[in-house]
Amino acid sequence: MEHFDLTLVDWSRAQFALTALYHWIFVPITLGTSFIIAIMETIYVKTGQEIWKRITKFWMTLFGINFAIGVATGIILEFEFGTNWSNYSWFVGDIFGAPLAIEGIMAFFMESTFIAIMFFGWDKVSKKFHLTSSWLVAIGSNLSALWILVANAWMQNPVGMEFNPDTARNEMVDFWQVLFSPTAVNKFLHVITSAYTYSALFVIGISAWYLLKKKNLALAKRSMVVASTFGLITSLFMVMTGDESAREVYKVQPMKFAAMEGLYYGETNAPLVAIGIFENAPTPQDPKAKEWAAKIEIPNLLSYMAALDPHAFVPGIHDLVHGNKEQGIVSYYDKIARGKTAIQALAEYKAAKKAGDREKTAASLATFKENYKDFGYGYYDDPHDLIPNVPLTFYSFHTMVGLGTLFVLIFIFTLIYSVKDKIVDKRWLLYIALWSIPMGFLAQEAGWMVAEFGRQPWVVQDYMPTLTAVSNIDHTSVMITVLLFTITFTVLLIAEIKIMLKQINGFNDGGH
Amino acid sequence: MGKKLWLIIFIKLFVMFAILKVFFFPDFLKTNFKSDTERGDYVIEQITSPVSNK
Numbered sequence: 335m336e337h338f339d340l341t342l343v344d345w346s347r348a349q350f351a352l353t354a355l356y357h358w359i360f361v362p363i364t365l366g367t368s369f370i371i372a373i374m375e376t377i378y379v380k381t382g383q384e385i386w387k388r389i390t391k392f393w394m395t396l397f398g399i400n401f402a403i404g405v406a407t408g409i410i411l412e413f414e415f416g417t418n419w420s421n422y423s424w425f426v427g428d429i430f431g432a433p434l435a436i437e438g439i440m441a442f443f444m445e446s447t448f449i450a451i452m453f454f455g456w457d458k459v460s461k462k463f464h465l466t467s468s469w470l471v472a473i474g475s476n477l478s479a480l481w482i483l484v485a486n487a488w489m490q491n492p493v494g495m496e497f498n499p500d501t502a503r504n505e506m507v508d509f510w511q512v513l514f515s516p517t518a519v520n521k522f523l524h525v526i527t528s529a530y531t532y533s534a535l536f537v538i539g540i541s542a543w544y545l546l547k548k549k550n551l552a553l554a555k556r557s558m559v560v561a562s563t564f565g566l567i568t569s570l571f572m573v574m575t576g577d578e579s580a581r582e583v584y585k586v587q588p589m590k591f592a593a594m595e596g597l598y599y600g601e602t603n604a605p606l607v608a609i610g611i612f613e614n615a616p617t618p619q620d621p622k623a624k625e626w627a628a629k630i631e632i633p634n635l636l637s638y639m640a641a642l643d644p645h646a647f648v649p650g651i652h653d654l655v656h657g658n659k660e661q662g663i664v665s666y667y668d669k670i671a672r673g674k675t676a677i678q679a680l681a682e683y684k685a686a687k688k689a690g691d692r693e694k695t696a697a698s699l700a701t702f703k704e705n706y707k708d709f710g711y712g713y714y715d716d717p718h719d720l721i722p723n724v725p726l727t728f729y730s731f732h733t734m735v736g737l738g739t740l741f742v743l744i745f746i747f748t749l750i751y752s753v754k755d756k757i758v759d760k761r762w763l764l765y766i767a768l769w770s771i772p773m774g775f776l777a778q779e780a781g782w783m784v785a786e787f788g789r790q791p792w793v794v795q796d797y798m799p800t801l802t803a804v805s806n807i808d809h810t811s812v813m814i815t816v817l818l819f820t821i822t823f824t825v826l827l828i829a830e831i832k833i834m835l836k837q838i839n840g841f842n843d844g845g846h
Numbered sequence: 847m848g849k850k851l852w853l854i855i856f857i858k859l860f861v862m863f864a865i866l867k868v869f870f871f872p873d874f875l876k877t878n879f880k881s882d883t884e885r886g887d888y889v890i891e892q893i894t895s896p897v898s899n900k
Contacts, residue, residue: 416872416873416874416875416876417872417873417874418874420873420874420875420889421889421892421893423875424875424885424886424889425889425893499890500886501882501886502886502887502889502890502893503886677893677894678894680890680893680894681890681894681895684887684890684894798893802892802893805874806874806892807874822861826857
Protein backbone atom coordinates (compact mmCIF):
# COMPACT_ATOMS: atom_id res chain seq x y z
CA MET A 335 0.00 0.00 0.00
CA GLU A 336 2.89 2.33 0.71
CA HIS A 337 3.78 2.10 -2.98
CA PHE A 338 0.74 4.09 -4.06
CA ASP A 339 0.57 7.86 -4.41
CA LEU A 340 -1.94 8.49 -1.65
CA THR A 341 -1.90 12.25 -2.30
CA LEU A 342 -3.19 11.53 -5.78
CA VAL A 343 -5.85 9.19 -4.37
CA ASP A 344 -7.00 11.76 -1.81
CA TRP A 345 -7.18 14.64 -4.29
CA SER A 346 -8.97 12.48 -6.85
CA ARG A 347 -11.48 11.50 -4.20
CA ALA A 348 -11.89 15.11 -3.11
CA GLN A 349 -12.51 16.16 -6.69
CA PHE A 350 -15.12 13.50 -7.29
CA ALA A 351 -16.80 14.16 -3.93
CA LEU A 352 -16.96 17.89 -4.64
CA THR A 353 -18.51 17.34 -8.07
CA ALA A 354 -20.99 14.82 -6.71
CA LEU A 355 -21.90 17.22 -3.90
CA TYR A 356 -22.70 20.00 -6.37
CA HIS A 357 -24.55 17.54 -8.58
CA TRP A 358 -26.69 16.33 -5.71
CA ILE A 359 -27.75 19.78 -4.54
CA PHE A 360 -30.24 20.13 -7.36
CA VAL A 361 -30.79 16.74 -9.00
CA PRO A 362 -32.94 15.27 -6.19
CA ILE A 363 -35.18 18.33 -6.37
CA THR A 364 -35.86 17.68 -10.06
CA LEU A 365 -36.67 14.01 -9.39
CA GLY A 366 -39.50 14.87 -7.02
CA THR A 367 -40.73 18.24 -8.27
CA SER A 368 -41.29 16.68 -11.70
CA PHE A 369 -43.94 14.47 -10.10
CA ILE A 370 -45.33 17.27 -7.91
CA ILE A 371 -45.70 19.41 -11.06
CA ALA A 372 -47.42 16.56 -12.91
CA ILE A 373 -49.85 16.15 -10.00
CA MET A 374 -50.58 19.90 -9.96
CA GLU A 375 -51.15 19.95 -13.70
CA THR A 376 -53.45 16.93 -13.40
CA ILE A 377 -55.54 18.94 -10.91
CA TYR A 378 -55.58 21.82 -13.40
CA VAL A 379 -56.74 19.59 -16.24
CA LYS A 380 -59.38 17.95 -14.03
CA THR A 381 -60.77 21.16 -12.48
CA GLY A 382 -60.02 23.67 -15.24
CA GLN A 383 -59.11 26.28 -12.59
CA GLU A 384 -56.58 28.80 -13.93
CA ILE A 385 -54.88 29.16 -10.55
CA TRP A 386 -53.60 25.58 -10.85
CA LYS A 387 -52.11 26.41 -14.23
CA ARG A 388 -50.23 29.36 -12.70
CA ILE A 389 -49.10 27.17 -9.79
CA THR A 390 -47.89 24.49 -12.20
CA LYS A 391 -46.00 27.03 -14.31
CA PHE A 392 -44.33 28.56 -11.24
CA TRP A 393 -42.95 25.26 -9.98
CA MET A 394 -42.07 24.28 -13.54
CA THR A 395 -39.81 27.33 -13.79
CA LEU A 396 -37.97 26.37 -10.60
CA PHE A 397 -37.75 22.79 -11.89
CA GLY A 398 -36.19 24.10 -15.13
CA ILE A 399 -33.48 26.02 -13.24
CA ASN A 400 -32.62 22.96 -11.15
CA PHE A 401 -32.65 20.72 -14.22
CA ALA A 402 -30.17 22.93 -16.12
CA ILE A 403 -27.76 22.86 -13.18
CA GLY A 404 -28.02 19.12 -12.56
CA VAL A 405 -27.36 18.05 -16.14
CA ALA A 406 -24.20 20.15 -16.32
CA THR A 407 -22.54 18.76 -13.21
CA GLY A 408 -23.45 15.20 -14.22
CA ILE A 409 -21.36 15.57 -17.37
CA ILE A 410 -18.33 16.61 -15.32
CA LEU A 411 -18.60 13.39 -13.32
CA GLU A 412 -18.35 11.42 -16.57
CA PHE A 413 -15.21 13.34 -17.56
CA GLU A 414 -13.63 12.44 -14.25
CA PHE A 415 -14.18 8.72 -14.83
CA GLY A 416 -12.00 8.87 -17.93
CA THR A 417 -9.31 11.18 -16.63
CA ASN A 418 -8.86 10.43 -12.95
CA TRP A 419 -10.38 6.99 -12.58
CA SER A 420 -9.19 5.25 -15.73
CA ASN A 421 -8.17 1.97 -14.05
CA TYR A 422 -11.59 1.81 -12.46
CA SER A 423 -13.39 2.73 -15.69
CA TRP A 424 -11.55 0.02 -17.56
CA PHE A 425 -12.05 -2.57 -14.82
CA VAL A 426 -15.82 -2.03 -14.66
CA GLY A 427 -16.33 -0.84 -18.23
CA ASP A 428 -18.68 -3.51 -19.47
CA ILE A 429 -20.87 -3.39 -16.39
CA PHE A 430 -21.03 0.37 -16.16
CA GLY A 431 -21.33 0.83 -19.90
CA ALA A 432 -24.68 -0.94 -20.31
CA PRO A 433 -26.69 0.92 -17.66
CA LEU A 434 -25.19 4.27 -18.66
CA ALA A 435 -25.87 3.63 -22.35
CA ILE A 436 -29.49 2.81 -21.56
CA GLU A 437 -29.68 5.97 -19.49
CA GLY A 438 -28.37 8.01 -22.39
CA ILE A 439 -30.50 6.47 -25.10
CA MET A 440 -33.78 5.80 -23.34
CA ALA A 441 -34.20 8.02 -20.35
CA PHE A 442 -32.31 11.13 -21.38
CA PHE A 443 -33.84 11.34 -24.86
CA MET A 444 -37.30 10.70 -23.46
CA GLU A 445 -36.72 13.37 -20.86
CA SER A 446 -35.33 15.98 -23.24
CA THR A 447 -38.00 15.40 -25.91
CA PHE A 448 -40.91 15.86 -23.56
CA ILE A 449 -39.27 18.62 -21.53
CA ALA A 450 -39.44 20.82 -24.64
CA ILE A 451 -43.19 20.23 -24.87
CA MET A 452 -43.57 20.78 -21.15
CA PHE A 453 -41.92 24.21 -21.27
CA PHE A 454 -42.79 25.55 -24.69
CA GLY A 455 -45.94 23.64 -25.65
CA TRP A 456 -48.57 25.19 -23.37
CA ASP A 457 -50.49 26.86 -26.20
CA LYS A 458 -49.31 24.59 -28.99
CA VAL A 459 -50.59 21.16 -27.93
CA SER A 460 -53.79 19.99 -26.25
CA LYS A 461 -54.12 20.05 -22.48
CA LYS A 462 -54.03 16.28 -22.26
CA PHE A 463 -51.00 15.95 -24.51
CA HIS A 464 -49.19 18.54 -22.42
CA LEU A 465 -50.14 16.72 -19.24
CA THR A 466 -48.87 13.45 -20.70
CA SER A 467 -45.58 15.17 -21.54
CA SER A 468 -45.23 16.40 -17.96
CA TRP A 469 -45.76 12.88 -16.61
CA LEU A 470 -43.27 11.48 -19.15
CA VAL A 471 -40.65 14.05 -18.06
CA ALA A 472 -41.14 12.89 -14.48
CA ILE A 473 -40.84 9.23 -15.47
CA GLY A 474 -37.85 9.95 -17.75
CA SER A 475 -35.98 11.85 -15.01
CA ASN A 476 -36.48 8.98 -12.64
CA LEU A 477 -35.44 6.39 -15.22
CA SER A 478 -32.18 8.32 -15.63
CA ALA A 479 -31.68 7.99 -11.91
CA LEU A 480 -32.47 4.26 -12.07
CA TRP A 481 -29.56 3.40 -14.36
CA ILE A 482 -26.90 5.40 -12.58
CA LEU A 483 -28.07 3.99 -9.24
CA VAL A 484 -27.95 0.45 -10.64
CA ALA A 485 -24.33 1.13 -11.59
CA ASN A 486 -23.59 2.50 -8.11
CA ALA A 487 -25.32 -0.47 -6.47
CA TRP A 488 -23.15 -2.84 -8.49
CA MET A 489 -20.07 -1.18 -6.99
CA GLN A 490 -21.45 -1.86 -3.52
CA ASN A 491 -22.49 -5.43 -4.37
CA PRO A 492 -20.84 -6.67 -7.59
CA VAL A 493 -23.00 -9.42 -9.08
CA GLY A 494 -23.83 -10.80 -12.52
CA MET A 495 -20.32 -10.39 -13.87
CA GLU A 496 -17.21 -12.40 -14.66
CA PHE A 497 -13.68 -11.00 -14.71
CA ASN A 498 -11.80 -11.52 -17.95
CA PRO A 499 -8.10 -11.89 -17.05
CA ASP A 500 -7.05 -11.27 -20.66
CA THR A 501 -8.67 -7.86 -20.95
CA ALA A 502 -8.71 -6.89 -17.24
CA ARG A 503 -12.41 -6.09 -17.55
CA ASN A 504 -15.47 -7.32 -15.73
CA GLU A 505 -17.95 -8.64 -18.28
CA MET A 506 -21.64 -8.80 -17.66
CA VAL A 507 -22.99 -12.36 -17.70
CA ASP A 508 -26.43 -11.68 -16.24
CA PHE A 509 -27.99 -8.27 -16.93
CA TRP A 510 -31.08 -9.06 -14.84
CA GLN A 511 -28.98 -9.96 -11.84
CA VAL A 512 -27.26 -6.59 -12.11
CA LEU A 513 -30.59 -4.76 -12.52
CA PHE A 514 -32.58 -6.63 -9.90
CA SER A 515 -29.97 -7.33 -7.25
CA PRO A 516 -31.50 -6.54 -3.84
CA THR A 517 -28.85 -3.84 -3.39
CA ALA A 518 -29.86 -2.16 -6.67
CA VAL A 519 -33.59 -2.35 -5.94
CA ASN A 520 -33.20 -1.00 -2.40
CA LYS A 521 -30.74 1.68 -3.42
CA PHE A 522 -32.98 2.95 -6.21
CA LEU A 523 -36.10 2.98 -4.06
CA HIS A 524 -34.40 4.59 -1.07
CA VAL A 525 -32.61 7.25 -3.10
CA ILE A 526 -35.67 8.28 -5.11
CA THR A 527 -38.02 8.32 -2.12
CA SER A 528 -35.51 10.45 -0.21
CA ALA A 529 -35.25 12.72 -3.27
CA TYR A 530 -39.06 13.00 -3.36
CA THR A 531 -39.03 13.89 0.32
CA TYR A 532 -36.40 16.57 -0.27
CA SER A 533 -38.45 17.92 -3.20
CA ALA A 534 -41.55 18.10 -1.02
CA LEU A 535 -39.51 20.02 1.59
CA PHE A 536 -38.37 22.38 -1.16
CA VAL A 537 -42.00 23.07 -2.12
CA ILE A 538 -43.33 23.43 1.44
CA GLY A 539 -40.31 25.56 2.39
CA ILE A 540 -40.90 28.10 -0.38
CA SER A 541 -44.66 27.99 0.27
CA ALA A 542 -43.96 28.63 3.97
CA TRP A 543 -41.87 31.65 3.03
CA TYR A 544 -44.80 33.07 1.02
CA LEU A 545 -47.15 32.42 3.95
CA LEU A 546 -44.79 34.12 6.40
CA LYS A 547 -44.66 37.12 4.06
CA LYS A 548 -48.46 36.96 3.52
CA LYS A 549 -47.78 36.79 -0.20
CA ASN A 550 -49.13 34.52 -2.95
CA LEU A 551 -51.41 32.80 -0.45
CA ALA A 552 -53.43 30.97 -3.11
CA LEU A 553 -50.31 29.33 -4.51
CA ALA A 554 -48.72 28.70 -1.13
CA LYS A 555 -51.74 27.08 0.53
CA ARG A 556 -52.50 24.82 -2.42
CA SER A 557 -48.85 23.90 -2.91
CA MET A 558 -48.56 23.14 0.78
CA VAL A 559 -51.42 20.60 0.61
CA VAL A 560 -50.05 18.83 -2.48
CA ALA A 561 -46.43 18.78 -1.27
CA SER A 562 -47.31 17.73 2.29
CA THR A 563 -49.40 14.82 1.03
CA PHE A 564 -46.72 13.83 -1.47
CA GLY A 565 -44.00 14.27 1.15
CA LEU A 566 -45.79 12.29 3.83
CA ILE A 567 -46.39 9.32 1.54
CA THR A 568 -42.88 9.34 0.09
CA SER A 569 -41.15 9.90 3.44
CA LEU A 570 -42.93 6.87 4.89
CA PHE A 571 -41.71 4.82 1.93
CA MET A 572 -38.27 6.35 2.48
CA VAL A 573 -38.25 5.01 6.05
CA MET A 574 -39.34 1.55 4.86
CA THR A 575 -36.78 1.38 2.06
CA GLY A 576 -34.08 2.70 4.40
CA ASP A 577 -34.83 -0.14 6.76
CA GLU A 578 -34.54 -2.65 3.90
CA SER A 579 -31.32 -1.00 2.70
CA ALA A 580 -29.76 -1.34 6.16
CA ARG A 581 -30.55 -5.06 6.13
CA GLU A 582 -28.94 -5.39 2.73
CA VAL A 583 -25.82 -3.57 3.98
CA TYR A 584 -25.66 -6.00 6.91
CA LYS A 585 -25.60 -8.90 4.42
CA VAL A 586 -23.18 -7.64 1.78
CA GLN A 587 -21.15 -4.89 3.51
CA PRO A 588 -20.91 -5.96 7.16
CA MET A 589 -17.96 -3.60 7.82
CA LYS A 590 -20.04 -0.63 6.67
CA PHE A 591 -22.92 -1.81 8.86
CA ALA A 592 -20.62 -2.07 11.89
CA ALA A 593 -19.25 1.42 11.17
CA MET A 594 -22.78 2.86 10.80
CA GLU A 595 -23.47 1.75 14.37
CA GLY A 596 -19.94 2.12 15.79
CA LEU A 597 -19.99 -1.56 16.70
CA TYR A 598 -16.44 -2.70 17.54
CA TYR A 599 -17.27 -6.00 19.16
CA GLY A 600 -20.05 -8.17 17.73
CA GLU A 601 -22.82 -9.38 19.95
CA THR A 602 -26.12 -11.20 20.08
CA ASN A 603 -29.15 -9.20 21.29
CA ALA A 604 -27.28 -6.17 19.93
CA PRO A 605 -28.71 -2.82 21.04
CA LEU A 606 -29.05 0.08 18.64
CA VAL A 607 -27.17 3.22 19.63
CA ALA A 608 -29.82 5.89 19.03
CA ILE A 609 -27.54 8.74 20.06
CA GLY A 610 -23.83 8.45 20.79
CA ILE A 611 -20.60 10.44 21.07
CA PHE A 612 -17.20 8.85 20.44
CA GLU A 613 -13.91 9.31 22.19
CA ASN A 614 -10.55 7.90 21.15
CA ALA A 615 -9.64 4.58 22.75
CA PRO A 616 -6.82 2.97 20.73
CA THR A 617 -5.97 -0.61 21.58
CA PRO A 618 -2.85 -2.61 20.64
CA GLN A 619 -5.04 -4.58 18.25
CA ASP A 620 -6.66 -1.53 16.69
CA PRO A 621 -4.79 1.77 16.91
CA LYS A 622 -7.78 3.66 15.52
CA ALA A 623 -10.42 2.21 17.84
CA LYS A 624 -13.04 4.41 19.48
CA GLU A 625 -15.04 4.11 22.66
CA TRP A 626 -18.31 5.74 23.67
CA ALA A 627 -18.09 8.93 25.72
CA ALA A 628 -21.88 8.88 25.99
CA LYS A 629 -24.69 6.92 24.37
CA ILE A 630 -28.38 6.13 24.51
CA GLU A 631 -29.25 2.58 23.45
CA ILE A 632 -32.41 0.74 22.46
CA PRO A 633 -32.12 -2.93 23.52
CA ASN A 634 -32.08 -5.63 20.80
CA LEU A 635 -33.01 -3.20 18.05
CA LEU A 636 -29.77 -3.50 16.06
CA SER A 637 -30.12 -7.29 15.92
CA TYR A 638 -33.71 -6.87 14.78
CA MET A 639 -32.79 -4.20 12.23
CA ALA A 640 -30.04 -6.42 10.81
CA ALA A 641 -31.74 -9.81 10.66
CA LEU A 642 -35.36 -9.30 11.78
CA ASP A 643 -34.41 -11.31 14.85
CA PRO A 644 -33.92 -9.48 18.17
CA HIS A 645 -31.40 -12.13 19.29
CA ALA A 646 -29.31 -12.34 16.09
CA PHE A 647 -25.54 -11.95 16.17
CA VAL A 648 -24.27 -8.75 14.58
CA PRO A 649 -20.53 -8.82 13.76
CA GLY A 650 -18.42 -5.92 14.95
CA ILE A 651 -15.29 -4.47 13.40
CA HIS A 652 -13.08 -6.69 15.57
CA ASP A 653 -14.91 -9.85 14.40
CA LEU A 654 -14.43 -8.92 10.76
CA VAL A 655 -10.75 -8.04 11.13
CA HIS A 656 -9.75 -10.97 13.32
CA GLY A 657 -12.43 -13.47 12.29
CA ASN A 658 -14.93 -15.29 14.43
CA LYS A 659 -14.90 -19.08 14.07
CA GLU A 660 -18.00 -19.54 16.17
CA GLN A 661 -19.97 -17.32 13.80
CA GLY A 662 -18.20 -18.58 10.65
CA ILE A 663 -16.59 -15.21 9.88
CA VAL A 664 -13.33 -15.35 7.89
CA SER A 665 -10.73 -12.86 9.12
CA TYR A 666 -9.37 -10.02 7.02
CA TYR A 667 -5.93 -11.54 7.57
CA ASP A 668 -7.05 -14.65 5.64
CA LYS A 669 -8.70 -12.53 2.97
CA ILE A 670 -5.52 -10.49 2.55
CA ALA A 671 -3.53 -13.69 2.05
CA ARG A 672 -6.00 -14.94 -0.54
CA GLY A 673 -6.05 -11.55 -2.27
CA LYS A 674 -2.27 -11.55 -2.56
CA THR A 675 -2.43 -15.05 -4.04
CA ALA A 676 -4.98 -13.87 -6.60
CA ILE A 677 -2.93 -10.82 -7.61
CA GLN A 678 0.20 -12.94 -7.94
CA ALA A 679 -1.68 -15.58 -9.95
CA LEU A 680 -3.02 -12.94 -12.35
CA ALA A 681 0.48 -11.60 -12.96
CA GLU A 682 1.79 -15.14 -13.51
CA TYR A 683 -1.09 -15.94 -15.84
CA LYS A 684 -0.30 -12.97 -18.05
CA ALA A 685 3.42 -13.79 -18.09
CA ALA A 686 2.85 -17.50 -18.78
CA LYS A 687 0.43 -16.73 -21.58
CA LYS A 688 2.89 -14.34 -23.17
CA ALA A 689 5.62 -16.98 -22.91
CA GLY A 690 3.32 -19.66 -24.39
CA ASP A 691 3.54 -21.86 -21.29
CA ARG A 692 0.15 -23.59 -21.43
CA GLU A 693 0.54 -25.62 -18.27
CA LYS A 694 1.45 -22.64 -16.13
CA THR A 695 -1.23 -20.55 -17.80
CA ALA A 696 -3.91 -23.07 -16.80
CA ALA A 697 -2.54 -23.51 -13.28
CA SER A 698 -2.26 -19.80 -12.53
CA LEU A 699 -5.70 -19.15 -13.99
CA ALA A 700 -7.19 -21.81 -11.71
CA THR A 701 -5.44 -20.27 -8.69
CA PHE A 702 -6.62 -16.82 -9.71
CA LYS A 703 -10.27 -17.90 -10.08
CA GLU A 704 -10.18 -19.72 -6.77
CA ASN A 705 -9.05 -16.59 -4.92
CA TYR A 706 -10.58 -13.82 -7.03
CA LYS A 707 -13.42 -13.04 -4.61
CA ASP A 708 -10.84 -11.58 -2.19
CA PHE A 709 -8.72 -9.98 -4.91
CA GLY A 710 -8.84 -6.41 -3.56
CA TYR A 711 -7.72 -7.38 -0.06
CA GLY A 712 -4.35 -8.35 -1.52
CA TYR A 713 -3.27 -4.71 -1.81
CA TYR A 714 -3.12 -4.38 1.96
CA ASP A 715 -0.78 -5.63 4.64
CA ASP A 716 -2.56 -4.25 7.69
CA PRO A 717 -6.26 -5.18 7.92
CA HIS A 718 -6.93 -2.02 9.93
CA ASP A 719 -6.47 -0.09 6.69
CA LEU A 720 -9.67 -1.81 5.57
CA ILE A 721 -11.77 -0.10 8.24
CA PRO A 722 -13.68 3.00 7.10
CA ASN A 723 -13.81 6.23 9.09
CA VAL A 724 -16.13 5.00 11.86
CA PRO A 725 -17.14 8.31 13.51
CA LEU A 726 -17.84 9.95 10.14
CA THR A 727 -19.98 7.01 9.02
CA PHE A 728 -21.76 6.79 12.39
CA TYR A 729 -22.56 10.51 12.65
CA SER A 730 -23.64 10.72 8.99
CA PHE A 731 -25.93 7.73 9.41
CA HIS A 732 -27.53 9.10 12.56
CA THR A 733 -27.91 12.58 11.07
CA MET A 734 -29.69 11.07 8.08
CA VAL A 735 -32.00 8.90 10.19
CA GLY A 736 -32.75 11.68 12.70
CA LEU A 737 -33.61 14.21 10.02
CA GLY A 738 -35.62 11.65 8.03
CA THR A 739 -37.79 11.00 11.08
CA LEU A 740 -38.18 14.74 11.67
CA PHE A 741 -39.35 15.21 8.07
CA VAL A 742 -42.18 12.70 8.56
CA LEU A 743 -43.38 14.75 11.55
CA ILE A 744 -43.09 18.02 9.61
CA PHE A 745 -45.25 16.63 6.80
CA ILE A 746 -47.87 15.36 9.27
CA PHE A 747 -48.19 18.82 10.86
CA THR A 748 -48.10 20.82 7.62
CA LEU A 749 -50.74 18.53 6.12
CA ILE A 750 -53.07 18.68 9.13
CA TYR A 751 -52.89 22.47 9.46
CA SER A 752 -53.11 23.00 5.70
CA VAL A 753 -56.25 20.87 5.42
CA LYS A 754 -57.76 22.74 8.39
CA ASP A 755 -56.69 26.01 6.73
CA LYS A 756 -54.85 27.07 9.89
CA ILE A 757 -51.31 26.86 8.52
CA VAL A 758 -50.96 30.67 8.20
CA ASP A 759 -51.35 31.05 12.01
CA LYS A 760 -48.70 28.44 12.81
CA ARG A 761 -45.65 30.60 12.28
CA TRP A 762 -43.37 28.27 14.25
CA LEU A 763 -44.25 25.49 11.82
CA LEU A 764 -43.71 27.76 8.83
CA TYR A 765 -40.22 28.63 10.09
CA ILE A 766 -39.44 24.94 10.57
CA ALA A 767 -40.77 24.24 7.07
CA LEU A 768 -38.58 27.00 5.64
CA TRP A 769 -35.48 25.66 7.40
CA SER A 770 -36.33 22.15 6.29
CA ILE A 771 -34.88 22.97 2.84
CA PRO A 772 -31.25 23.10 4.07
CA MET A 773 -32.01 20.27 6.48
CA GLY A 774 -33.23 18.20 3.53
CA PHE A 775 -30.01 18.92 1.69
CA LEU A 776 -27.99 17.94 4.76
CA ALA A 777 -29.89 14.66 5.05
CA GLN A 778 -29.29 13.91 1.35
CA GLU A 779 -25.56 14.51 1.65
CA ALA A 780 -25.34 12.59 4.92
CA GLY A 781 -27.01 9.60 3.21
CA TRP A 782 -24.44 9.60 0.43
CA MET A 783 -21.65 9.98 2.96
CA VAL A 784 -22.84 6.80 4.68
CA ALA A 785 -22.96 4.99 1.34
CA GLU A 786 -19.59 6.20 0.05
CA PHE A 787 -17.40 6.78 3.12
CA GLY A 788 -18.85 3.72 4.79
CA ARG A 789 -17.65 1.43 2.01
CA GLN A 790 -14.09 2.70 1.98
CA PRO A 791 -11.51 1.58 1.04
CA TRP A 792 -13.53 -0.02 -1.74
CA VAL A 793 -14.51 1.48 -5.03
CA VAL A 794 -15.78 -1.95 -6.11
CA GLN A 795 -16.55 -3.95 -2.98
CA ASP A 796 -13.88 -6.60 -2.29
CA TYR A 797 -12.36 -6.35 -5.78
CA MET A 798 -10.94 -2.90 -6.33
CA PRO A 799 -9.82 -0.49 -3.61
CA THR A 800 -9.87 3.23 -4.30
CA LEU A 801 -6.09 3.40 -4.41
CA THR A 802 -5.80 1.12 -7.45
CA ALA A 803 -8.71 2.77 -9.24
CA VAL A 804 -7.03 6.12 -9.92
CA SER A 805 -5.16 7.07 -13.07
CA ASN A 806 -1.42 7.29 -12.82
CA ILE A 807 -1.30 11.06 -13.33
CA ASP A 808 0.44 13.92 -11.57
CA HIS A 809 -1.49 14.86 -8.45
CA THR A 810 -0.72 18.55 -9.02
CA SER A 811 -2.98 18.59 -12.08
CA VAL A 812 -5.78 17.07 -9.98
CA MET A 813 -5.26 19.76 -7.32
CA ILE A 814 -5.47 22.48 -9.99
CA THR A 815 -8.71 21.09 -11.40
CA VAL A 816 -10.22 20.88 -7.92
CA LEU A 817 -9.37 24.53 -7.36
CA LEU A 818 -10.59 25.58 -10.80
CA PHE A 819 -13.74 23.59 -10.42
CA THR A 820 -14.49 25.01 -6.98
CA ILE A 821 -14.13 28.61 -8.14
CA THR A 822 -16.00 28.24 -11.43
CA PHE A 823 -18.92 26.29 -10.14
CA THR A 824 -19.32 28.26 -6.96
CA VAL A 825 -19.62 31.45 -9.03
CA LEU A 826 -22.15 29.81 -11.34
CA LEU A 827 -24.00 28.30 -8.40
CA ILE A 828 -24.40 31.74 -6.80
CA ALA A 829 -25.70 33.12 -10.10
CA GLU A 830 -28.17 30.27 -10.40
CA ILE A 831 -29.43 30.63 -6.86
CA LYS A 832 -29.90 34.36 -7.47
CA ILE A 833 -32.02 33.57 -10.52
CA MET A 834 -34.12 31.19 -8.48
CA LEU A 835 -34.59 33.70 -5.65
CA LYS A 836 -35.52 36.39 -8.16
CA GLN A 837 -38.19 34.12 -9.58
CA ILE A 838 -39.55 33.35 -6.13
CA ASN A 839 -39.54 37.01 -5.05
CA GLY A 840 -41.01 38.30 -8.28
CA PHE A 841 -43.85 35.82 -8.63
CA ASN A 842 -47.44 36.96 -8.32
CA ASP A 843 -50.17 34.35 -8.29
CA GLY A 844 -52.86 36.82 -9.31
CA GLY A 845 -54.18 37.52 -5.83
CA HIS A 846 -56.67 34.64 -5.52
CA MET B 847 -35.12 35.10 -16.39
CA GLY B 848 -35.01 32.96 -19.55
CA LYS B 849 -32.15 34.90 -21.15
CA LYS B 850 -30.00 34.89 -18.02
CA LEU B 851 -30.55 31.19 -17.48
CA TRP B 852 -29.67 30.39 -21.09
CA LEU B 853 -26.56 32.55 -20.75
CA ILE B 854 -25.47 30.64 -17.67
CA ILE B 855 -26.19 27.30 -19.35
CA PHE B 856 -24.08 28.28 -22.38
CA ILE B 857 -21.23 29.63 -20.22
CA LYS B 858 -21.28 26.42 -18.24
CA LEU B 859 -21.29 24.22 -21.37
CA PHE B 860 -18.44 26.28 -22.83
CA VAL B 861 -16.40 25.98 -19.63
CA MET B 862 -17.03 22.24 -19.53
CA PHE B 863 -16.44 21.24 -23.13
CA ALA B 864 -14.07 23.91 -24.43
CA ILE B 865 -11.91 24.34 -21.33
CA LEU B 866 -12.25 21.57 -18.76
CA LYS B 867 -12.65 18.65 -21.19
CA VAL B 868 -9.96 19.78 -23.62
CA PHE B 869 -7.28 21.04 -21.22
CA PHE B 870 -7.95 19.29 -17.93
CA PHE B 871 -9.94 16.13 -18.55
CA PRO B 872 -8.43 14.13 -21.42
CA ASP B 873 -9.38 10.45 -21.33
CA PHE B 874 -6.24 8.90 -19.84
CA LEU B 875 -6.34 5.46 -21.51
CA LYS B 876 -7.62 6.72 -24.87
CA THR B 877 -4.93 9.39 -25.01
CA ASN B 878 -1.98 7.24 -23.98
CA PHE B 879 -2.70 3.93 -25.74
CA LYS B 880 -3.60 3.01 -29.29
CA SER B 881 -5.57 -0.21 -28.85
CA ASP B 882 -7.76 -1.98 -26.31
CA THR B 883 -5.12 -4.71 -26.01
CA GLU B 884 -2.54 -2.14 -24.94
CA ARG B 885 -5.04 -0.58 -22.52
CA GLY B 886 -5.91 -3.96 -21.01
CA ASP B 887 -2.25 -4.89 -20.62
CA TYR B 888 -1.52 -1.55 -18.97
CA VAL B 889 -4.38 -1.92 -16.47
CA ILE B 890 -3.31 -5.48 -15.61
CA GLU B 891 0.21 -4.21 -15.06
CA GLN B 892 -1.18 -1.48 -12.82
CA ILE B 893 -3.32 -3.78 -10.70
CA THR B 894 -0.75 -6.55 -10.40
CA SER B 895 2.38 -4.42 -9.92
CA PRO B 896 1.58 -1.92 -7.20
CA VAL B 897 5.20 -0.76 -7.10
CA SER B 898 4.93 0.69 -10.58
CA ASN B 899 2.03 2.89 -9.54
CA LYS B 900 4.24 5.36 -7.72
